[in-house]
Amino acid sequence: DNMKLWGGRFTKETDKLVYNFNASISFDQKFFRQDIQGSIAHATMLGAQGIISKDDSEKIVAGLKSILEDIESGKLEITDEYEDIHTFVEANLIERIGDAGKRLHTGRSRNDQVALDMKLYTRDEIGNVDEELRELLQVILRIMKENVETYMPGFTHMQKAQPVTVAHHFGAYFEMFKRDRSRLSDIFARMNYCPLGSGALAGTTYPLDREMTARLLGFTGPTLNSMDSVSDRDYLIEFLDALSIIMMHLSRFSEEIIIWNSNEYKFVELDDAYSTGSSIMPQKKNPDIAELVRGKTGRVYGALMSLLTTMKGIPLAYDKDIQEDKELTFDAIDTAKGCISLFKGMIDTMTLNKDIMEASAKHGFTNATDAADYLVRKGVPFRDAHGIIGQLVLYGIEHHKALDDFTLDEYKAVCDVFDDDIYDAISLKTCVEKRLTIGAPGKSAMDAVIAQYEQYLAE
Ligand code: ARG
DSSP states (O other): OOBOSOGGGOSSOOOHHHHHHHOOHHHHGGGHHHHHHHHHHHHHHHHHTTSSOHHHHHHHHHHHHHHHHHHHHTSSOOOTTBSSHHHHHHHHHHHHHGGGGGGTTTTOOHHHHHHHHHHHHHHHHHHHHHHHHHHHHHHHHHHHHHTTTOEEEEEETTEEEEEEEHHHHHHHHHHHHHHHHHHHHHHHHHHOEEOTTOTTTTOOSSOOOHHHHHHHTTOSEEOSOHHHHHHOOHHHHHHHHHHHHHHHHHHHHHHHHHHHTSTTTOSEEOOGGGOBOOSSOTTOOBOHHHHHHHHHHHHHHHHHHHHHHHHTTOOSSOOGGGGGHHHHHHHHHHHHHHHHHHHHHHHHHOEEOHHHHHHHHHHTTTTHHHHHHHHHHTTOOHHHHHHHHHHHHHHHHHTTOOGGGOOHHHHHHHOTTOOTTHHHHTSHHHHHHTOOSTTSSSHHHHHHHHHHHHHHHHO
16 A cells, blocks of 8 residues: 555545556655755754644654665665655654654645755755856866967857957857856845745644744745745746756767868867767768757756746646646756766867867958948048958958068959958958957957956856
C-alpha cells in the first residue's frame, strides 16, 4: 500500500493509475533539502510559540537533521511509495521519533509547504545562475582585454558596415549578460517573501509567528495574503522569462560563433575539445555545442509558455494544476545552467584568427564612411562626399581593390580634393581609434569601459 497523509476520509484505495498520475515524488524529491529546511524553521517556531512543547520541537529538528544527513550520504533512499517529498519526509520522521513527528504539520498545509519549498529552491537557483553568468562575464572580459586593438568588421544586415574591434563586439554581450544578472536580482528582491504560515489558503487559528519563520529562512518578511501565497507562481514565470532572455542572448552569440567558425569566414576556430566530427565526412569539425545551445533555447521558451498557459485559468487559491510548475522549471534551470557553462568553456578555448578578421574588415569597404568624412573635413558637403565614395567603391569592386590600395591618381580621377593624407585617414587603425564617444570602439573609450567592467566583477 502507498503511504498517504490523507487516508482518513476514504473507504477505497486510490486507483493505481490515478495514484501515479497524481504523485509528484519522482520530481519534487529535487527539493528535499529545502523541504527539510522549511520544516526545521516551522518546528522551531511552533516550539518557540508554545504550540508544541520545546521537547517535541527539539526532537523534530534533530530527526529532520538526521533525515537530511541520511539522504545526503545515500543511507536513506527516496522511493516512490510516497506520494510526494513532503509525505516521504514526514513519514520518515514519524518512523524515527514517533509521536513528536506527528506534531510537525500543526498549522501547516502542503499548499504553503510546497509554495515555500519551490521558493527556497528557486532562490538558490537564482544564485547559481547568477554565479554561472559571473564566470561567463569573466571569460568575456578576458577576451576583451586581450583584443582592444584586434580589428574586425562590424555588421548590419549581415553586410560589412564599419570596422570595430573584437573587444567592442564581445563587449556587446558583456552588456547583455550584465543586464541578465540585474534582472535576476530584481526577481530575487520581489519574490523574497515567505509563504509559510498561509495554511491551505486561509491562514490558521494557531498563533504562528510568521515573522520568525520568514527571518529564520532568510526572507525579507512574510507574504501578506494567504490565498495569493499558496497560488502565486509569478516569480517562476519571471525566472523562466529571465532564463529565456539569457538563452536568447546565448543563442545570438552561438549563431555568430557558428558563422565565424564556418569555412567561409574562418574568424575563429573552436577547440577540438568543443567540436565534434562526422561519421561519414572525415574533414568535418562541427560546432555542435553552439548549435545545441541555440537549439535548447526553444526548450526554455517552451517552459515559459507552458507555465504561463497553466496559470492562466487558475481560480483562487491552490489547484492541482500548479503542480505542473515543477518539471518544466527544473528542466529550464538545468538546461540554462548547462548552456551557460558549456558556452563559457567553448569561447574560453576558441582561437581568434586575428589576421583573417582584420583582412575582412579591410576588404569590405568598412572604411567608406570615414573616406566620406575625410572629404567633408576638406569642405565637400556630406551628400556629395557620399556619392564620390560610392563611385570609388564601385571602381574597387570592379578592380578587386580595397580603398586603401588605390593609387592617389585613382582617387584624383574621381575627385581632386584627395591628397596623400587619405591613406592615414582611412586606415583601419584610424577608423577605429577616432571613434571615442562613450561606448565606441576607440581604444581610450574601450579602456574606460573595461575599467568599469573590472570594477563591476570585483564587487
Ligand atoms: N505536490 C503538490 C504540488 O506540487 C503539493 C501540494 C499538494 N497539495 C494538495 N492540496 N494536494 O503542488
